[in-house]
Amino acid sequence: MVERYTTIARAVQAEIEAKRSRFLCDLVPVTSEDEARAVVERARKEHWDARHHCSAFVLGPAADVRRSNDDGEPSGTAGTPMLDVLTGADLTDVVAVVTRWFGGTLLGTGGLVKAYSDAVRAALDEARLVHYERQVRLTCQVTLADVGRVENALRAAGFVVADVDYVTHAAAGHAGLEVAAPSDALERADAALAELTSGEAAFERVGQTWAAKD
16 A cells, blocks of 8 residues: 655746757646646647647556657657656656647657656756655544643644544533544554543544645
């Protein structure tokens, strides 16, 4: 099971030139094939005067969805090299679209591979990376008298307190806490809660989520 993955924080753009041909790369974070294809179509509409809009995208925490398109360039000279740059950087949930304006000089197979690859690398140089970590969602009930102290202590210990519910269990004199913890820190989370509440509270596993990690 994949525990971590890396993507980009926001859309970036970069342009290079090779023998008077312009190569403009849009690098955009996405989470589905529909989003990725929408980015490609947006580039087509915005840069309608360009000859090619080649693309590559990678999706999923395991980077198991991979697509590329040469969009009229010789087979294997655009989409695949672009995809290789993305996977070589261990990125996922990202689409790259390289728009080319022909400059009048043929680049040849090697020249095209280099230009399309370099355009994506130039965009990556502008991108800020975000690392995500799989976390387990935990819930517990803590007395109203202790909830503030427990919440602060858990945050200080490095756990993410996602929610504090003062309503649902108020009649019983309790508040609910929802906490996110990495899978390799569950024993530490259990031990911390037990110590903070003298063993009166325990975490229940209720699901999983992904959280950005510094």
